[in-house]
Amino acid sequence: MARTKGVPDDSPWHALRGIAQDRREGVAEEVAARIQRLILARELPDGARLPSERDLAALVSTSRPTVSQAIRILVVKGLVESRRGSGAYVRLRPETTLATSMNLMLDVDPDSVDQLAELRLALETAGIVRAVERATPDELAEGEVALDRLASSAGDTASWMSADTYFHSTLIGASHNAYLTSMFASVHGALIDYEYRAWIDGGTVPSWLEADQAAALTAVHEPILRAVRTRDVELAVYAVRHHHEVMARHLALRK
Secondary structure (H helix, E strand, O other): OOOOOOOOOOOHHHHHOOOOOOOOOOHHHHHHHHHHHHHHOOOOOOOOEOOOHHHHHHHHOOOHHHHHHHHHHHHHHOOEEEEOOOEEEEOOOOOHHHHHHHHHHHHHOHHHHHHHHHHHHHHHHHHHHHHHHHOOHHHHHHHHHHHHHHHHOOOOHHHHHHHHHHHHHHHHHOOOOHHHHHHHHHHHHHHHHHHHHHHHHHOOOOHHHOHHHHHHHHHHHHHHHHHHHHOOHHHHHHHHHHHHHHHHHHHHHHO
């Protein structure tokens, strides 16, 4: 039996053992599906750190690249958060089911992606305007942490997806409207899944997301945080719209 010294004997992760035995195809998808079931069954709490890729590979008798692909699948689904230099963590949110429904709608009608992007812009604009009015000092401090994490994630597509979601969700959460926050998270999750799917599946990093673009990427996001910090509604509306337009140009490269 392969050594998994980083996984305690009583850990629910041992349910993954043997997935890859006598199989050659679809292992990453099966690993992702098994982890997803563990998460949705609440056997893994929100914020739980996943075992290292080495330990997961030993558990399922497969390679680290296969495990890495499984984790990327879960990042795209919004069930796992990738933190560069730290690992992967469970990210269970109540909006998961709604995001799944939107993913299905996009699969049925890919041309509707622009409508979903329009909805995300409307929700983010409303949320940031409310955050301008309601954000607490602690929430502003968390926004600063999120912005720093965003910059350090440049060069890693999966980590960037998680950091980008963390940044926007942190500021929308400062609206103190749980329904708006949940709706935004659902729309954002479904949209980022669709937008980044090809890069995630291919394990590639687009040119605009390379490590040397960190400053440019930060410059697109920082005005949103500054608007909330300075309580400037006009800047908030402009900054969210500008971010939407710049990212739309970047994401057009996937086509």
